[in-house]
Structure formats: C-alpha cells, structure tokens
Amino acid sequence: NAGVTQTPKFRVLKTGQSMTLLCAQDMNHEYMYWYRQDPGMGLRLIHYSVGEGTTAKGEVPDGYNVSRLKKQNFLLGLESAAPSQTSVYFCASSSAGQGYEQYFGPGTRLTVT
Amino acid sequence: RKEVEQDPGPFNVPEGATVAFNCTYSNSASQSFFWYRQDCRKEPKLLMSVYSSGNEDGRFTAQLNRASQYISLLIRDSKLSDSATYLCVVNEGHNFNKFYFGSGTKLNVKP
Numbered sequence: 001n002a003g004v005t006q007t008p009k010f011r012v013l014k015t016g017q018s019m020t021l022l023c024a025q026d027m028n029h030e031y032m033y034w035y036r037q038d039p040g041m042g043l044r045l046i047h048y049s050v051g052e053g054t055t056a057k058g059e060v061p062d063g064y065n066v067s068r069l070k071k072q073n074f075l076l077g078l079e080s081a082a083p084s085q086t087s088v089y090f091c092a093s094s095s096a097g098q099g100y101e102q103y104f105g106p107g108t109r110l111t112v113t
Numbered sequence: 114r115k116e117v118e119q120d121p122g123p124f125n126v127p128e129g130a131t132v133a134f135n136c137t138y139s140n141s142a143s144q145s146f147f148w149y150r151q152d153c154r155k156e157p158k159l160l161m162s163v164y165s166s167g168n169e170d171g172r173f174t175a176q177l178n179r180a181s182q183y184i185s186l187l188i189r190d191s192k193l194s195d196s197a198t199y200l201c202v203v204n205e206g207h208n209f210n211k212f213y214f215g216s217g218t219k220l221n222v223k224p
Binding site for chain 2: 033035040041042043044045048058090099101102103104105106107
C-alpha cells in the first residue's frame with residue numbers, strides 16, 4: 001500500500017516549457033487535490049476532483065490544467081511554465097464526505113528559470 | 114482576510130516544556146478541523162482531528178471554540194522530535210471537499 005505517490009520528485013524547467021506532474025493513489029479515494037506551497041504561505045489549492053472524469057478550479061488555477069481519466073490518477077499540467085510557478089507541488093486524496101482527512105504525496109519541487 | 118490564520122512563530126522551547134498554538138478561522142460554517150504536522154521539506158501528515166468536545170492523544174490536546182472561531186493545540190512535555198511546523202486546517206461547511214490551510218506555526222524544541 002503505497003498511499004499517494006508523485007512523479008517526478010524534482011524538475012527544472014525553462015520559461016515557456018511544458019510538463020505534466022503525475023499523482024497516483026491506491027486507497028480508492030474519490031477526491032483528489034493539487035496544491036502548491038510557497039515560503040511563508042499555506043498550501044493553496046490549484047485544482048481538485050470529486051470523481052473520475054470531473055475536475056474543478058481551486059484558489060489559484062491560472063496557468064495549470066488537470067485531468068482525471070482514471071480514479072486513481074490525477075495529472076497536473078503546466079502549459080507554458082513561468083518563474084512564478086516555482087514552488088513545491090503536493091497532491092492529496094481523501095474519502096468523499098465530511099470530516100475525512102487528506103493524505104498527501106511526498107511533493108514535487110519545481111524550479112522554473 | 115485569510116480563511117485561516119496562525120502565528121508563524123518560531124516558538125523556541127526547551128525539552129519538557131508545554132507549548133500552545135492557536136489558530137483562527139473566518140468561516141463560521143466550517144465543519145471539520147484538523148492539525149497537521151509538516152517536517153522540513155516533507156509532506157503534511159495528520160496529527161489529529163479536532164472535535165467539538167475537544168480531544169486528547171497522548172501529549173497532544175486539541176480544543177475547538179466555535180463561538181470565538183479558533184482552535185488550539187497544546188503539547189505537553191515537549192520532545193526534540195516535536196520540532197516541526199504545525200498546520201491548522203479547516204474544512205468548509207458548504208463545500209466539504211475544500212480544505213483551507215494556515216501558513217503554519219514553527220516549533221523548535223531545544224535540548
């Protein structure tokens with residue numbers, strides 16, 4: 001039982017390049033989330049999904065796209081990377097409904113130069 | 114105004130000390146509350162959920178005050194291994210799939 005995994009762990013991009021971050025969970029969770037964490041700030045929600053085939057915008061969605069073609073996977077895409085997207089990205093999953101905790105992946109450290 | 118606010122610290126305490134953190138939230142309709150722990154360069158992990166009646170887990174006690182819209186975390190007999198950042202997390206009542214995170218309170222426990 002791996003929980004939540006993320007690939008890659010580290011990445012350096014040049015401005016304008018694109019990439020996809022992969023999140024996978026083996027807990028059969030309905031909900032999945034992508035956050036970014038910047039120094040001095042709390043985790044901010046980028047996009048989330050309440051089930052296979054559905055996605056929704058979070059607090060800071062601009063510059064990112066997501067897809068959830070399979071229940072266990074949630075992909076985050078950067079179409080044209082910008083230095084402002086340098087951050088640590090965390091994926092999380094949780095059961096549906098009220099009061100359930102989120103389980104986090106180990107994070108992806110992205111630097112855009 | 115931020116949804117969830119915390120004192121960033123750092124709180125520097127000696128081993129064995131008792132330390133308390135508070136966190137305030139802005140949405141009175143919030144339903145679920147959590148404390149997460151985050152070690153340096155690691156992912157957040159659940160420390161404990163916070164219930165209306167308060168709850169205790171070993172050296173950790175969490176309290177909820179709905180009237181004043183704050184939650185607290187008390188750590189007794191601090192250990193070196195308690196050094197971490199503690200995140201306050203609130204689950205919005207109307208959209209229970211949305212979680213709001215405080216920016217965290219850093220705790221340093223010194224020998």
